[in-house]
Amino acid sequence: MRVCDAIVIGGGPAGAAAAVRMAEGGMDVVVVESRAFPRVKVCGEFVSPAATGVLESLISARELEALGAGRVDRFEILTGRAVHRWWMPRAAWALSRGGLDAALLARAESAGAWVLQPEAVRGVEYAEESVRVSLRGGGEVSARVVVHADGSGRHDPAGATPNARGLVGQKCHLRLPEAIGCVRMLACDGGYVGLIDVEDGLATVALVAGAGLVRRHGGDADSMLGAMWMGYDAAQRVSAWCSTGVARSGYVAPGDLRSFRVGNAAGAVDPVGGEGIGLALWSGDLVGRLLSAEGALERGALGGVQRRVGAAYRGRLRWRRPACRLASEVLSRPVLTACVRPLLWMPSLSVGVWYRVTGKPGARRLQET
Numbered sequence: 001m002r003v004c005d006a007i008v009i010g011g012g013p014a015g016a017a018a019a020v021r022m023a024e025g026g027m028d029v030v031v032v033e034s035r036a037f038p039r040v041k042v043c044g045e046f047v048s049p050a051a052t053g054v055l056e057s058l059i060s061a062r063e064l065e066a067l068g069a070g071r072v073d074r075f076e077i078l079t080g081r082a083v084h085r086w087w088m089p090r091a092a093w094a095l096s097r098g099g100l101d102a103a104l105l106a107r108a109e110s111a112g113a114w115v116l117q118p119e120a121v122r123g124v125e126y127a128e129e130s131v132r133v134s135l136r137g138g139g140e141v142s143a144r145v146v147v148h149a150d151g152s153g154r155h156d157p158a159g160a161t162p163n164a165r166g167l168v169g170q171k172c173h174l175r176l177p178e179a180i181g182c183v184r185m186l187a188c189d190g191g192y193v194g195l196i197d198v199e200d201g202l203a204t205v206a207l208v209a210g211a212g213l214v215r216r217h218g219g220d221a222d223s224m225l226g227a228m229w230m231g232y233d234a235a236q237r238v239s240a241w242c243s244t245g246v247a248r249s250g251y252v253a254p255g256d257l258r259s260f261r262v263g264n265a266a267g268a269v270d271p272v273g274g275e276g277i278g279l280a281l282w283s284g285d286l287v288g289r290l291l292s293a294e295g296a297l298e299r300g301a302l303g304g305v306q307r308r309v310g311a312a313y314r315g316r317l318r319w320r321r322p323a324c325r326l327a328s329e330v331l332s333r334p335v336l337t338a339c340v341r342p343l344l345w346m347p348s349l350s351v352g353v354w355y356r357v358t359g360k361p362g363a364r365r366l367q368e369t
Helices: 013-024 052-058 061-066 097-111 211-216 221-228 275-291 299-331 334-345 351-357
Strands: 002-009 029-032 070-079 082-094 114-116 121-126 131-135 140-148 163-174 183-188 191-197 203-210 242-247 259-261 365-368
Touching: 002 013, 002 131, 013 029, 013 052, 013 097, 013 275, 029 097, 029 140, 052 061, 052 082, 052 275, 070 191, 097 114, 140 275, 163 211, 163 221, 183 221, 183 299, 183 334, 191 221, 203 211, 203 221, 211 221, 259 299, 275 299, 299 334
Parallel strands: 002 029, 002 140, 029 114, 070 183, 140 259
Antiparallel strands: 070 082, 082 365, 121 131, 131 140, 163 203, 163 242, 183 191, 191 203
8 A cells, every 4th residue: 555645636727736735845646646647528629718827827828839839919799799898917728627637647746646547536534643545446644634636526425516416518529621719608598608719620519407497408408509609510510529517516615624625626617718727727736735834634634724625615605606506697697687688788797897806907908890
């Protein structure tokens, strides 16, 4: 049995960021990731401007560009025939999860983390002085703490992060005749769609659909997307659809003194505007830094670290969570979209507020076409 300082369950952005910071701080870290990379993951594949600083501290801008990541500095929302568009104060990044996750996990490995991949967790046992993780491939790893970064936290005694009832998220890649050139959101009846360019000349399309929309189309994602986006041609799709529930919750406190939760395992907002990846990177970075501080792993100090993480996460979600929930509701209900449409012409009351409550500077410009 291997003995280490920390086990990270999940090698996505949250887990990799935590592993990097802990390894850089001199900790012996093991990352357990169940899937082989590169993998397909339901995601809008847009990193919010609120998280670009954390991302660039893990992978430099030059390295991101070498991976094919693109800078995005414009946002559009299509409501009926109107297009609302503004410029981002700071360019964000767009990169497929296949490319991003692999690069971040490689960064964790280069920092000194030991990566087990593909390897699944069979169970986690919590004791007074350690945590023991049993692996499906055989063997065990013992550590002083465990970081849950698997998107749900199902191996934590507090249980899995809940999903929103009646919502499903789906994603695929398209090859379009022209680049999108921005983050584009489509407001639709019963759901919403996000489009963005990623590497290799592909575009990501991610949609969130309510139960009514799913029923009307018999769960056929191509049919749903065709109803939500009149310009969609199924022949442009170059990858299979992947599907998942939509996590939605406030901060979920860990159920054991030696347990920590990051990313969607800690709390999840509606997937609007890249806030999901942003929270993952931010929380992994935060927990990794706090746990690698001198004396943080002592039993008497762990409760204090958990309280600091909880306070920071609740503060991060205080305005993001209701703002993203409201944006999701508005984008999927034409009546609400029509009500707020006049506000979109007043940046200080719409875009400016959105940027402030989600931790980004105010928008520079909004224009109608």
